[in-house]
Amino acid sequence: MRIPPLDVILSWPKPNYVDPATRGPASVVVSLIFAVLMLIVVSLRLYCRTRVKKWFGWDDVMIAFALIFAIGLAVIVILAQTMYHWDRHVYDIPLNDIQASNIIAMTAKTVFVLAATFTRLSLCLFYYRLVKDSGLAWFSWLVHFSVAFTMAICVALVLLIIFLCTPVKYYWEFPPTTSGYCLDEGKATLAAGIINISADVLTTLLPVPLVMRLKMPLRQRIGCAVIFGMGFIVIVAAIVRTYYIWKGLIDSYDETWYSWPLWIASSVEVDIGVICACAPALKTLIVTSRIGTTLGGSGDSPRRTDKIPPSSSDNSKSTSRSHLNFGKYMPWLSVKSEPQGGSVRLHDSPNDTHPWLDWKTQAKPQTIPANGENREGETPVLQIMRRQSIEMESMRPRDSRESVEEHELTALPDTRNRWTA
Numbered sequence: 001m002r003i004p005p006l007d008v009i010l011s012w013p014k015p016n017y018v019d020p021a022t023r024g025p026a027s028v029v030v031s032l033i034f035a036v037l038m039l040i041v042v043s044l045r046l047y048c049r050t051r052v053k054k055w056f057g058w059d060d061v062m063i064a065f066a067l068i069f070a071i072g073l074a075v076i077v078i079l080a081q082t083m084y085h086w087d088r089h090v091y092d093i094p095l096n097d098i099q100a101s102n103i104i105a106m107t108a109k110t111v112f113v114l115a116a117t118f119t120r121l122s123l124c125l126f127y128y129r130l131v132k133d134s135g136l137a138w139f140s141w142l143v144h145f146s147v148a149f150t151m152a153i154c155v156a157l158v159l160l161i162i163f164l165c166t167p168v169k170y171y172w173e174f175p176p177t178t179s180g181y182c183l184d185e186g187k188a189t190l191a192a193g194i195i196n197i198s199a200d201v202l203t204t205l206l207p208v209p210l211v212m213r214l215k216m217p218l219r220q221r222i223g224c225a226v227i228f229g230m231g232f233i234v235i236v237a238a239i240v241r242t243y244y245i246w247k248g249l250i251d252s253y254d255e256t257w258y259s260w261p262l263w264i265a266s267s268v269e270v271d272i273g274v275i276c277a278c279a280p281a282l283k284t285l286i287v288t289s290r291i292g293t294t295l296g297g298s299g300d301s302p303r304r305t306d307k308i309p310p311s312s313s314d315n316s317k318s319t320s321r322s323h324l325n326f327g328k329y330m331p332w333l334s335v336k337s338e339p340q341g342g343s344v345r346l347h348d349s350p351n352d353t354h355p356w357l358d359w360k361t362q363a364k365p366q367t368i369p370a371n372g373e374n375r376e377g378e379t380p381v382l383q384i385m386r387r388q389s390i391e392m393e394s395m396r397p398r399d400s401r402e403s404v405e406e407h408e409l410t411a412l413p414d415t416r417n418r419w420t421a
Helices: 006-011 026-052 058-083 095-134 137-162 185-205 208-213 218-251 260-297 386-395 398-410
Strands: 343-347 359-362 381-385
Touching: 026 058, 026 260, 058 095, 058 260, 095 137, 095 185, 095 260, 137 185, 185 218, 218 260
Parallel strands: 343 381
Antiparallel strands: 359 381
């Protein structure tokens, strides 16, 4: 803690420990709201990964650690304001609370650095899956650099916070019982804030060159724009935080009063960062819920089973038949037809990261006998990755799906007497 010069102390008014001026409860309210929202989003992400996709990645581990430290930061900020008077002028803080307040400040800064670091690492590990799909070597090196830069600044900032003073306890002791010295806390913390902004900018803009190369529908482009927009909110919060570092630690000796917005910006920066890191993982859960609602709403509608006429070609004498049940909304869901059943196998694969539909048809074609009787071949089996089928359903326009389905049903033979419940 900086010791103000004597002339500054003499210029302060008489301390008011009874009913001092305060900043109000905004810091507590903001910290609670964003902490609860962040907890809900991360819980949905982990549920989606463990129950829907059936796999758990390293990026999920990193975001779980980020959640722990982000909640810790919210708890520290709330306790600091309600118990250690961070919402007052520094001269209105009781002298016996200053040492505990200094310890809380050191702890809060360390927890903030760790929460931001694990959030960036979670995003970088997600980017590695994009690298695998893109096959771009230069993008892979960018992600390597981002991971190394994130780890380096984490180690540097934590060491700076701990060893700002020599000996370490000289930072929080009040009144000091030992001799020691400290670096200029204002300049050191301001430099750390600028480095933190650069790390946020790098992590936010890193996937932009890759996304710009992709040909995506308008809805997906809007979704990417929303995610990047939330990332820029993190950058704005980091800039506001850095400004109040200068205001509270360099421009004024009234640290608690002018640093009060700093901790609001810190909570917003960390919590919004965690929410942004969870956004891509929540897409599957949202689409799954929408598909489940659609299927649930059409559960009472009759189901029709028809035979698909065999296809033939001038260059081939082989033919195959499949009996598929064209559902109203999800034509690739597993349904057995009668008298011959076709099936669809849905797989969960932790290595499945490709955004497009990957399907294979396995069929044994049956040669037409010489007597002209056409024997029915083996029903083909359609293999669709669960994750890919859900993503494709979300990317396909509803009207196009219905129009294609209507066309398929129109082409089928009239079997009105074969409706099944």
